Amino acid sequence: MRTPAPDSRPVALTIAGSDSGGGAGIQADLATMAAHGVFGTSAITAVTAQNTRGVSSSHVLPTDEIDAQLEAVTDDFAIGAAKTGMLATTDVIETVAEHARTFTFPLVVDPVMVATSGDRLLEPDAERAYEELLGRATLATPNTDEAEVLTDIAVTDDESAVAAGEAILETGVDAVLVKGGHLPGETVRDILVTDGSVRTFEHPRVGTEATHGSGCTLGSAIAARLAAGDPLETAVEGATEFLERAVRYYYDVGEGHGAVNHMVSLRNEAARERTAEDVQAVVDRFVEADVSALVPEVGMNVVGATPYADSVAETAAVEGRITRTLSGVQPNRGVRFGASSHVARFLLSAREFAPDLRVAVNCRFDAAVEDALEALAWPVAEYDRDRQPDEIRETADSTMGWGARQAFADRDEPPVAVVDRGAVGKEALVKLVADDPETLADRTLALDREVTE
Numbered sequence: 001m002r003t004p005a006p007d008s009r010p011v012a013l014t015i016a017g018s019d020s021g022g023g024a025g026i027q028a029d030l031a032t033m034a035a036h037g038v039f040g041t042s043a044i045t046a047v048t049a050q051n052t053r054g055v056s057s058s059h060v061l062p063t064d065e066i067d068a069q070l071e072a073v074t075d076d077f078a079i080g081a082a083k084t085g086m087l088a089t090t091d092v093i094e095t096v097a098e099h100a101r102t103f104t105f106p107l108v109v110d111p112v113m114v115a116t117s118g119d120r121l122l123e124p125d126a127e128r129a130y131e132e133l134l135g136r137a138t139l140a141t142p143n144t145d146e147a148e149v150l151t152d153i154a155v156t157d158d159e160s161a162v163a164a165g166e167a168i169l170e171t172g173v174d175a176v177l178v179k180g181g182h183l184p185g186e187t188v189r190d191i192l193v194t195d196g197s198v199r200t201f202e203h204p205r206v207g208t209e210a211t212h213g214s215g216c217t218l219g220s221a222i223a224a225r226l227a228a229g230d231p232l233e234t235a236v237e238g239a240t241e242f243l244e245r246a247v248r249y250y251y252d253v254g255e256g257h258g259a260v261n262h263m264v265s266l267r268n269e270a271a272r273e274r275t276a277e278d279v280q281a282v283v284d285r286f287v288e289a290d291v292s293a294l295v296p297e298v299g300m301n302v303v304g305a306t307p308y309a310d311s312v313a314e315t316a317a318v319e320g321r322i323t324r325t326l327s328g329v330q331p332n333r334g335v336r337f338g339a340s341s342h343v344a345r346f347l348l349s350a351r352e353f354a355p356d357l358r359v360a361v362n363c364r365f366d367a368a369v370e371d372a373l374e375a376l377a378w379p380v381a382e383y384d385r386d387r388q389p390d391e392i393r394e395t396a397d398s399t400m401g402w403g404a405r406q407a408f409a410d411r412d413e414p415p416v417a418v419v420d421r422g423a424v425g426k427e428a429l430v431k432l433v434a435d436d437p438e439t440l441a442d443r444t445l446a447l448d449r450e451v452t453e
């Protein structure tokens with residue numbers, strides 16, 4: 001017999017509808033909770049026949065059945081937080097509100113009214129029934145349309161969002177997050193209104209319509225974080241970041257717009273070790289082949305990004321870079337996450353335009369390397385530091401972002417090498433990029449052979 005090794009986790013509860021299409025509703029909620037390391041329980045309010053194109057049918061469960069599910073779950077588990085999604089009718093809202101009276105844990109209410117597809121998920125006359133439920137909740141997460149229905153305030157900007165949030169606070173809810181995703185603009189602004197304070201969470205807008213499930217995912221991420229013990233503001237901040245990534249790396253499923261990727265953060269975490277091993281494998285090949293001819297004065301670094309990396313902390317590189325020694329090239333220290341700044345920022349910026357890129361290396365650039373690149377006939381791009389606007393020149397961070405934009409934006413064929421001819425006090429370099437470590441190593445060794453032959 002094997003000894004059991006129980007895994008103890010915070011427990012969260014979702015009270016929502018089933019989405020047969022898997023992107024929203026209960027399915028999104030449980031996936032999001034699992035991605036947060038939280039055990040998810042559920043009370044299903046309605047069963048929808050739905051896919052990425054829309055809702056074709058919906059069946060609301062008898063309130064007795066919803067009651068029974070809530071009894072079963074709250075009677076047994078130590079629930080840390082709950083969230084509501086599609087509640088469909090006044091009866092269901094009242095049933096849930098009755099239970100919420102006895103909840104000893106935080107409750108997040110996402111007042112779901114209309115699906116992204118435009119289909120109604122709530123009877124029109126049930127809109128007013130939310131008041132009592134909200135009075136027993138910790139947080140409400142209306143989008144601008146829902147906030148307007150609940151308050152009769154047209155939400156078009158920060159000021160009206162705060163006014164609507166304050167009006168919703170009158171129900172007795174502790175806090176209101178007015179989600180700005182439906183408002184136009186390059187930046188999405190979600191505004192958290194509590195009694196006496198307003199805090200804005202900003203994210204760059206992702207150019208996709210695959211936002212099916214975004215509201216459900218955000219509400220569940222907040223509930224999961226509350227269940228794990230986060231204070232409210234921390235939970236909201238973490239959840240909006242979680243959602244930003246889930247939208248950027250959406251699931252391209254179905255014929256419609258696709259769905260948010262509830263698992264992306266978990267997959268990204270799980271890929272860290274593999275990513276570090278990939279970088280190490282490239283470094284090993286460089287040491288074995290002795291690529292001394294390509295090591296710049298500043299040192300060489302090999303950087304690997306996790307598949308959904310958005311920050312330097314999610315890129316692995318050689319600590320202390322790779323340098324030339326009398327006996328060939330040597331990494332100074334081991335491979336660590338966050339060990340590179342310049343090459344990592346360049347790779348992350350390039351991934352804004354070519355998201356499949358995973359690895360990069362910086363090499364020496366001089367006339368011999370230039371000739372070698374020409375002989376190899378690779379697509380090569382170049383950016384000229386002298387042409388960058390002054391305000392960007394101030395920080396190395398934005399120089400890398402600006403350079404990557406020059407090299408990768410609006411191109412049919414993405415370059416495999418990007419030349420930076422340097423400037424006073426800045427060594428000229430060429431950065432090689434690839435989708436996988438083998439290709440990067442192959443290209444670098446090909447360039448090295450071309451230079452040394």
Ligand SMILES: Cc1ncc(COP(=O)(O)O)c(N)n1
Pocket residue numbers: 016017018019024025026048050085086112114115116117121211212213214215216
């Ligand atoms: C069962 C169910 N619950 C909620 C939503 C809202 O999600 P979205 O607005 O992203 O379509 C949905 N479509 N289906």
